Amino acid sequence: MNRTVLIAMLLLAGLWHGSASAQSCTLSATMNFGTINPLSSVPAQAQSTVTFNCTGFATPYVRACANLGDDTTTLREMVGPSGARLRYELYQDATRTTIWGSAWHGNPPLYVDIALSGGAGTAQKSFYGTVLTGQTNGPAGGYTTTITSAVLLGFGYTTTPPVCTTSGYTSWQDFRVTSTATVASDCTISGTNIDFGQQGFLQGAVTSTGVVTATCTKGSAYTLALSAGSGAGATMASRLMTRSDGSDTLAYGLYLDSGRTQVWGDGTGGSGTVSSTGTGTPQTATVYATLPVQPPPRPGNYIDTITVTVTF
Known part of the structure; x- marks a missing residue:
């Protein structure tokens, strides 16, 4: 009897996963700081845009919550020549006070509400970056990193948008954010x-x-x-x-x-x-x-x- 119940639960789980896979949200995001001067006392800053795309939803709206990595225990770093590190941060606001984080850690995810037509919709949202000052020990050259510990959750809804920390998401996709910079000789x-x-x-x-x-x-x-x-x-x-x-x-x-x-x-x-x-x-x-x-x-x-x- 116990074995029969276990098989039924696995079948139900498989059916749920197959249904949810029809509802999906994806995003694309890159941050290019361009050429920066490591000797400057003014931090290098840049702005970019996240593009959200959602399809397959039966609801009129979807809240897409982009959870970006563990933002509380380690500094975000780009890697350059000979493994040199360049510390940077990504923010949700132009004043650079709210770090782009995740629902599972100290800083909130970046999210957007999308009005759907035929179950699909797209939206864009700006995000902001800063390369920290005082980093003079890195050689000139290209620096880059890709954050891979990132999950995009989609919450279909009709009237009131859910918060990103709830468990009622209807889609789950991994995504990546790549950041680049070029350190100039100066x-x-x-x-x-x-x-x-x-x-x-x-x-x-x-x-x-x-x-x-x-x-x-x-x-x-x-x-x-x-x-x-x-x-x-x-x-x-x-x-x-x-x-x-x-x-x-x-x-x-x-x-x-x-x-x-x-x-x-x-x-x-x-x-x-x-x-x-x-x-x-x-x-x-x-x-x-x-x-x-x-x-x-x-x-x-x-x-x-x-x-x-x-x-x-």
């Missing part, structure tokens, strides 16, 4: 001033230093070059500071090494440059400066402006 640079202090007669060479700081995308090769300066007639080998409100000049030099033997310039006229590979974190290069012995200048403030160029 560099930011800054520099400190070089101050030779207050000097009288230059009976001996005066030295000083400055610092150029470069922050470049991890793995990106870059080169730092210095201009000859703004002094009239200045060269890489003999830069000139000019007296404020005058035309008097003081010669000085900028070098790559502490021995002050290799002129730091742009690679022309025998000068050299600094080359390195970005780490995603600030990297510093010391500028070694010398004010050599020269005829006493007219008193005043002497200034020059050097342009630092980063090539990557």
Whole structure:
């Protein structure tokens, strides 16, 4: 007797599944963040559209509930070169306060109510994405991921739409959401001033230093070059500071090494440059400066402006 009952239950379950399969909802969704700058303090954001399609329903309406993965225990990440990770999030609203989640976890699913005609209907709904800032350790290149732990439930109804957490769904389909981004090579640079202090007669060479700081995308090769300066007639080998409100000049030099033997310039006229590979974190290069012995200048403030160029 028990065996007969078990067989009957299996037959009923099979009949129910076959009936429900005629009612189905599908969706398509992708999020493309485009090219992003990992060094920016402003998060990269994008917007996309979910397209829902439902067929086979006997009701005038269907609520389609898109449950997207476990959104509470792990950060969503895209995978890039050499397995590098890029954290991102998907949201239901333009203010990016409601994460696109699922009925079984802490954040709600994305849903839409569709009016049906002949048992079928379609609808679209926007969703939003953000790539988190402060992710400078990833190399340039393409990043992508596809969320596969996603279920689309369809609830056919006549008057009052059911909530997505109820168990009365009439269709169940898996779906996927793919997100992509391209991390661009980029560099930011800054520099400190070089101050030779207050000097009288230059009976001996005066030295000083400055610092150029470069922050470049991890793995990106870059080169730092210095201009000859703004002094009239200045060269890489003999830069000139000019007296404020005058035309008097003081010669000085900028070098790559502490021995002050290799002129730091742009690679022309025998000068050299600094080359390195970005780490995603600030990297510093010391500028070694010398004010050599020269005829006493007219008193005043002497200034020059050097342009630092980063090539990557």
